[in-house]
Amino acid sequence: MDALAGLLTGPRARGAFLLRSVFTPPWSIRIEDRAPLTLLIPIAGTTWVVPDPGQGAPVRLRPGDVAVTRGPAPYTVADSPETPPTVVIHPDQTSTTLDGEPLCDELDQGVRTWGANPDGPTVLICGTYQLRGEVSRSLLDTLPPLLSLPLDSPLTTLLGEEIGLDRPGQDAVLDRLLDLILITTLRAWFDRPDSDAPAWYCAHTDPVVGQALRLLHSDLARPWTVADLASAVGVSRAALARRFTDLVGEPPMAYLTTRRLALAADLLHDPTTTLASVAHQVGYSTPFALSTAFKRIHGVSPTEHRTA
Numbered sequence: 001m002d003a004l005a006g007l008l009t010g011p012r013a014r015g016a017f018l019l020r021s022v023f024t025p026p027w028s029i030r031i032e033d034r035a036p037l038t039l040l041i042p043i044a045g046t047t048w049v050v051p052d053p054g055q056g057a058p059v060r061l062r063p064g065d066v067a068v069t070r071g072p073a074p075y076t077v078a079d080s081p082e083t084p085p086t087v088v089i090h091p092d093q094t095s096t097t098l099d100g101e102p103l104c105d106e107l108d109q110g111v112r113t114w115g116a117n118p119d120g121p122t123v124l125i126c127g128t129y130q131l132r133g134e135v136s137r138s139l140l141d142t143l144p145p146l147l148s149l150p151l152d153s154p155l156t157t158l159l160g161e162e163i164g165l166d167r168p169g170q171d172a173v174l175d176r177l178l179d180l181i182l183i184t185t186l187r188a189w190f191d192r193p194d195s196d197a198p199a200w201y202c203a204h205t206d207p208v209v210g211q212a213l214r215l216l217h218s219d220l221a222r223p224w225t226v227a228d229l230a231s232a233v234g235v236s237r238a239a240l241a242r243r244f245t246d247l248v249g250e251p252p253m254a255y256l257t258t259r260r261l262a263l264a265a266d267l268l269h270d271p272t273t274t275l276a277s278v279a280h281q282v283g284y285s286t287p288f289a290l291s292t293a294f295k296r297i298h299g300v301s302p303t304e305h306r307t308a
Contacts, residue, residue, distance in 0.1 A: 004186065004201060017093050017128040018174050020163050022115035025122065028078035030085035033071075033093060036140055037129040039182060040067040040077065043160040045122030050076040051146055059148045066156065066185045067148040070140055079122065093128070111166045125156075125163060127178045138262050142198040147189055155181050200255075203247040208233050212244060212252065220260050221283035226252055261297050264290060268306045275302055 021029075023045070031038075040049060040061065047061045052074060058081040061067055069075060076085055087103060088096050095103040095114075109118045159177045162170070190197040204210040211233045216224065229252055230240040244252045260282040267278045275287040284290035287302075294302050 004183070004190075004204075016175055016178055017126075017130070018112055018163060018178065019093075019126050020113045020160075021124045021126065022109065022113065022118055022120040023079065023122040023124070024117045024120035025079040026083045027122070028076060028080075028083040028085040028087075030074065030076050030088045030098075031069075032074045032091070033089050033128065034074075034091050035069075035128040035130060036071045037182075038069045038071070039125075039127040039178065039185070040069065041065075041125040041127070041156050041159065041181070043123040043125060043156075045120075045124075046079065047122065047124050048078050048081050049146060049148070050078060050081050056146055059146060061148060062150075064150055064152040064156070065148055066151045066153075066181065067146065068143065068182070068185060068189075070143045070145050073145055075146070077124065110164070112163050123160070125159060127181075129178075129182075138259075142201075143186075147195075149185070149188055149192070151181070151185055151188060153181065153184055155184060199247060199249045203244075206243070206247055208235055208240065209244050209247045212240060213248075216252070216256055216259070220256070220263060221281060223283065224253070224256060257293065257297070260284075261294055264294060264302065265298065265305060268302055271306070278302070 017035075020043070040047065042061045042063050042065060044063060048058050049061060049067050049069070050058045055073060055075070059067060078085070086098065088098060090096065095107065097103060104114075107114050107116060109115055155177060159174070159181065162173055162177060167173075189195050190201045200213065204213060212229050215229060215232055226241055227237050230237040233240065235243075241251055244255070248255055250258070264278050264282045267273055267281060268275075275290065279285070279287050279290035282290065284293065291301055291303075294300075294305070298305060300308070
């Protein structure tokens, strides 16, 4: 497992909110759902994503494009940046007029489809992740509030075909398609020279540090030492420590600790998971050892983190 795959363990879709919206211009929707991560995928027509004033320039989306918004900041999607909103989407994914009148039932057009006109010329798919956990936050912190790029992937076409179907296992099919589109989009974004990709992503192209990162992420619980890791990648301990720090921005063991405790924070959101089980999964010999490290980094105990 590499670093990107490890960070995507958190936001893997599980019953993600997916909706196909059909519009006839003029139209404008105010998004105030506070979702940590949303994919906007135009299937037909043109969509503008309009951040709030001071949050960036409006972005035009055409079929084949994908936009990723990082919450919780609100924004607007519309046929034009000048069209004023008439509908508001709230944190529970309900829709109302600007005055608060409910619209969900009125605009329901069947299986995962929403809009005033089912034959409108603009079709937009919205896929929303409700993320929790420090692993997810580690990924979100690498992204701008809004990114968009031409993906031109058959995955978006397939999602457009599958979203209106109501077949056994359909939710799982849609979740996996959404995940694939997210991963493909992030890889394409990070590969752009102007994307300011995180150091750990760029370091994967290095033959030494990239291999070290893959080894760490494939077994976070292993009692790694710099010497063990250096031996596994075929360089000296000093050479690995220096090269890893230069490319990733922190020493190997500091990076490992950060990732272990991020995964622990994510696992603690499951109330059925014991502290001993979490400690075992992230490489700490006892719950006490995990608690000590966790409080040193996060400022609260694992129990306090879970309660919060």
